[in-house]
Amino acid sequence: xxxLRNLSRHFGGVKAVDxxxxxxxxxxxxxxxxxxxxxxxxxxxxxxxxxxPTAGDVxxxxxxxxxxxxxxxxxxxxxxxxxNIRLFGHLTVWQNLWAARMVRERGWAGxxxxxxxxxxxxxxxxxxxxxxxxxxxxxxxxxxxxxFGEQRRLELxxxxxxxxxxxxxxxxxxxxxxxxxxxxxxxxxxxxDQGRTILLIEHHMELVxxxxxxxxxxxxxxxxxxxTPAQVQQxxxxxxxxxxxxxxxxx
Amino acid sequence: MDFYLGLAQVIGIHSLLGxxxxxxxxxxxxxxxxxxxxxxxxxxxxxxxxxxGWPLALALAVxxxxxxxxxxxxxxxxxxxxxxxxxxxxxxxxxxxxxxFFNFTWRVQTPAGPVGPDGSLGFGGIRYFPANGWTTLExxxxxxxxxxxxxxxxxxxxxxRVGTLWRAVGEDELAAQSAGINLTAxxxxxxGIGGAIAGLAGGVFAHYxxxxxxxxxxxxxxxxxxxxxxxxxxxxxxxxxxAVIFIQGFLLEGLRFIGDxxxxxxxVLIVVVMLVRPGGFLNQSLGVSLGLRRGGSPNxxxxxxxxxxxx
Amino acid sequence: MDLMDxxxxxxxxxxxxxxxxxxxxxxxxxxxxxxxxxxxxxxxAAASIGAAYLSLILVSLVPAPIVYLGAALLGGLLGWxxxxxxxxxxxxxxxxxALMSTVGMLLAIEELISxxxxxMPQNYPALFxxxxxxxGQFFLRGDLIFVFVLGCAAMVGLxxxxxxxxxxxxTRAVAQQPVAAQLCxxxxxxxxxxxxxxxxxxxxTAGAMAGAAIGVLSxxxxxxxTVKGLVVTVIGGLGSIPxxxxxxxxxxxxxxLFQFLRGVSERDIYVMLMLFAFLVFRPGGLFAAPGGRD
Numbered sequence: 001x002x003x004l005r006n007l008s009r010h011f012g013g014v015k016a017v018d019x020x021x022x023x024x025x026x027x028x029x030x031x032x033x034x035x036x037x038x039x040x041x042x043x044x045x046x047x048x049x050x051x052x053p054t055a056g057d058v059x060x061x062x063x064x065x066x067x068x069x070x071x072x073x074x075x076x077x078x079x080x081x082x083x084n085i086r087l088f089g090h091l092t093v094w095q096n097l098w099a100a101r102m103v104r105e106r107g108w109a110g111x112x113x114x115x116x117x118x119x120x121x122x123x124x125x126x127x128x129x130x131x132x133x134x135x136x137x138x139x140x141x142x143x144x145x146x147x148f149g150e151q152r153r154l155e156l157x158x159x160x161x162x163x164x165x166x167x168x169x170x171x172x173x174x175x176x177x178x179x180x181x182x183x184x185x186x187x188x189x190x191x192x193d194q195g196r197t198i199l200l201i202e203h204h205m206e207l208v209x210x211x212x213x214x215x216x217x218x219x220x221x222x223x224x225x226x227x228t229p230a231q232v233q234q235x236x237x238x239x240x241x242x243x244x245x246x247x248x249x250x251x
Numbered sequence: 252m253d254f255y256l257g258l259a260q261v262i263g264i265h266s267l268l269g270x271x272x273x274x275x276x277x278x279x280x281x282x283x284x285x286x287x288x289x290x291x292x293x294x295x296x297x298x299x300x301x302x303x304g305w306p307l308a309l310a311l312a313v314x315x316x317x318x319x320x321x322x323x324x325x326x327x328x329x330x331x332x333x334x335x336x337x338x339x340x341x342x343x344x345x346x347x348x349x350x351x352f353f354n355f356t357w358r359v360q361t362p363a364g365p366v367g368p369d370g371s372l373g374f375g376g377i378r379y380f381p382a383n384g385w386t387t388l389e390x391x392x393x394x395x396x397x398x399x400x401x402x403x404x405x406x407x408x409x410x411x412r413v414g415t416l417w418r419a420v421g422e423d424e425l426a427a428q429s430a431g432i433n434l435t436a437x438x439x440x441x442x443g444i445g446g447a448i449a450g451l452a453g454g455v456f457a458h459y460x461x462x463x464x465x466x467x468x469x470x471x472x473x474x475x476x477x478x479x480x481x482x483x484x485x486x487x488x489x490x491x492x493x494a495v496i497f498i499q500g501f502l503l504e505g506l507r508f509i510g511d512x513x514x515x516x517x518x519v520l521i522v523v524v525m526l527v528r529p530g531g532f533l534n535q536s537l538g539v540s541l542g543l544r545r546g547g548s549p550n551x552x553x554x555x556x557x558x559x560x561x562x
Numbered sequence: 563m564d565l566m567d568x569x570x571x572x573x574x575x576x577x578x579x580x581x582x583x584x585x586x587x588x589x590x591x592x593x594x595x596x597x598x599x600x601x602x603x604x605x606x607a608a609a610s611i612g613a614a615y616l617s618l619i620l621v622s623l624v625p626a627p628i629v630y631l632g633a634a635l636l637g638g639l640l641g642w643x644x645x646x647x648x649x650x651x652x653x654x655x656x657x658x659x660a661l662m663s664t665v666g667m668l669l670a671i672e673e674l675i676s677x678x679x680x681x682m683p684q685n686y687p688a689l690f691x692x693x694x695x696x697x698g699q700f701f702l703r704g705d706l707i708f709v710f711v712l713g714c715a716a717m718v719g720l721x722x723x724x725x726x727x728x729x730x731x732x733t734r735a736v737a738q739q740p741v742a743a744q745l746c747x748x749x750x751x752x753x754x755x756x757x758x759x760x761x762x763x764x765x766x767t768a769g770a771m772a773g774a775a776i777g778v779l780s781x782x783x784x785x786x787x788t789v790k791g792l793v794v795t796v797i798g799g800l801g802s803i804p805x806x807x808x809x810x811x812x813x814x815x816x817x818x819l820f821q822f823l824r825g826v827s828e829r830d831i832y833v834m835l836m837l838f839a840f841l842v843f844r845p846g847g848l849f850a851a852p853g854g855r856d
Contacts, residue, residue, distance in 0.1 A: 050425070050429075071430075080429050082429075091415065099419040099427070100430040103431025103432070162431050332841060336796050346830060347834045350831045470785060481662045514673045518667065520666070521662060525662050525663040529656045
């Protein structure tokens with residue numbers, strides 16, 4: 001569904017992402033991990049269009065999107081959440097969803113959906129997501145006033161509200177306790193079972209190993225391992241990246 | 252009585268200016284270009300009625316439309332930059348407009364003598380109102396009818412999907428983009444609508460003042476225009492109107508008490524208001540983080556968190 | 563055009579570039595404050611002219627160079643006051659409020675000047691006004707050369723200050739990472755205040771230079787100087803001091819060039835158009851501050 005081909009992004013002399021080849025298959029949950037500074041966030045920004053690649057391509061559903069603007073990529077079915085929450089703080093929960101929903105209501109198809117099948121179809125889907133996120137009772141609350149966990153849920157359903165087929169989740173578990181992480185685990189699975197594909201960037205190893213079908217590991221902008229969670233855990237290079245080699249390992 | 256009607260007229264026109272700035276500020280852009288659109292509307296409407304004999308309604312409409320068209324044309328390149336650069340770009344645009352009109356001469360012969368813009372001498376003889384027997388009261392009512400109409404339109408827009416889109420863009424551009432919102436379309440549309448309102452205000456101003464010149468359209472006017480929504484509180488339309496009433500009332504009434512010093516007091520007043528109530532009168536300020544950062548990088552949602560900013 | 567015209571053109575250009583150091587200083591001031599506070603101080607140019615006005619008090623008491631120094635020092639003082647009034651006590655996440663506050667300040671200063679002087683332009687002492695250096699067909703006006711040299715000295719002084727002193731280091735640190743700088747023991751408020759004082763010092767110098775080059779001070783100078791200063795800041799690149807220096811010279815030269823070609827009343831149109839050209843083709847400015855974003 002998503003292919004990164006020989007993707008590179010340099011900032012001056014720093015190669016944040018270096019000749020990265022990555023494939024995300026339809027319907028899977030792919031984890032992207034790596035030590036800090038390994039290029040995970042840069043990769044997400046390259047996929048969503050915040051950065052343009054120095055070299056290489058980003059191909060989504062067979063279409064080269066390397067040069068498209070972020071909102072155009074969202075229209076094609078790509079959505080993301082942010083590491084530090086970026087909600088529209090002074091809009092209500094419902095309005096946050098609605099703002100994302102509007103990308104589906106453009107053009108002729110959008111016109112039909114809004115006026116002919118009734119605004120209901122779009123509304124229904126947004127309402128469903130609201131329930132899914134356990135935020136129905138807070139729909140008129142300003143997003144900035146929600147509790148932290150609720151804000152994270154809103155980020156999640158807002159990304160889903162844009163009708164995206166591929167969701168990029170950027171460290172959604174940051175700052176969560178064990179209970180919340182388990183909740184997140186279930187939600188991610190549900191989102192996938194509803195027909196989406198998920199690319200999960202995370203530091204919480206337990207979550208990654210639990211929920212992901214496959215995992216890719218980055219270090220210094222390059223992919224050093226790829227496979228099932230079990231395979232990756234055994235990989236020598238991955239261990240070296242995280243734990244250091246014998247001379248420097250603490251354990 | 253005439254004095255108060257005159258005051259009401261000025262308040263009305265400045266309200267329109269303030270509302271025009273409100274649109275643009277809502278999407279998080281600081282624009283000092285409203286003076287330029289005001290000028291375009293003024294000269295266009297003036298030319299149409301006094302030189303070509305058009306009816307007022309049509310002339311005002313065309314003035315507003317032309318201003319909107321220019322706003323959209325200028326908006327596309329200008330709105331690609333943010334923060335300080337946008338301030339400077341819009342300032343530069345407004346200055347260009349002012350200077351163009353400063354050098355603009357086009358006169359036609361009418362039975363009453365030559366009429367038309369005359370370069371640095373300005374554009375006099377816009378005598379539609381007196382020639383057609385409008386009283387001060389009627390002009391005042393017209394102005395306020397327009398203000399009400401614009402208020403209604405903006406209120407409706409704000410409640411509709413357009414308003415949500417504008418505010419989302421104003422809140423966090425990066426998040427808005429990633430949620431599929433076309434930033435340029437949102438910003439340019441706000442800019443265009445703001446331009447139309449300013450153009451409308453300009454057209455009416457030209458007729459009520461009967462003589463306009465480049466000095467009327469300086470950067471200072473633009474700073475007044477953005478002062479109203481900022482001081483009034485960005486999230487409410489009423490706040491802008493209140494701010495206009497307060498400020499213009501102060502300035503004009505103040506003439507009686509402190510005479511020539513009123514502009515100075517006005518400056519001081521602004522400083523004081525910002526210190527005391529930085530979010531504006533009707534608070535609940537839209538956490539408009541304008542991207543006024545080095546290099547124009549996207550803003551961070553700094554005001555988000557438990558509690559938000561509420562009065 | 564023939565040779566005479568070409569010589570006149572070049573002469574204009576030279577004069578413009580020499581005067582351009584004034585714009586450079588104003589541009590540097592804007593960029594300094596923006597770089598540190600991430601906010602615009604729209605009253606900067608007005609305060610600079612204000613400082614020059616204040617230095618008029620010294621005119622009958624001391625020779626001209628001391629008057630200029632006086633202007634610079636007073637500029638620093640005014641800068642500190644602006645910081646206190648418009649920036650110190652305003653919430654950080656509300657840049658609109660600070661902007662508006664500086665607008666109010668701009669209005670207040672301009673009106674104050676108008677009132678104190680009844681709107682009459684005041685003569686300002688110039689140095690070397692009657693000295694001219696001839697190089698072939700070109701005259702280099704003594705007073706303009708002096709202004710140029712003074713401007714260069716100020717810029718060199720500033721660079722040394724920023725690069726070689728602890729104050730300069732603190733300023734740059736706070737600009738880049740205010741929280742971390744605080745954790746390293748640097749007082750953010752004190753550093754910001756210092757930045758305003760330094761910028762004010764430069765501004766006062768610029769105000770004095772403008773007065774010296776033109777020969778008079780007038781409240782009508784504040785708005786054009788503000789606009790030109792902002793143009794210089796943007797063309798040079800936000801936050802870049804070398805950019806502001808070069809851009810100031812460019813704007814000074816271009817201004818005179820356009821004036822020579824199209825006359826005074828149209829000159830600024832072309833300067834603004836030049837700004838637009840920069841915004842379209844090189845929005846980061848001449849020397850864009852290192853970003854890393856597209």
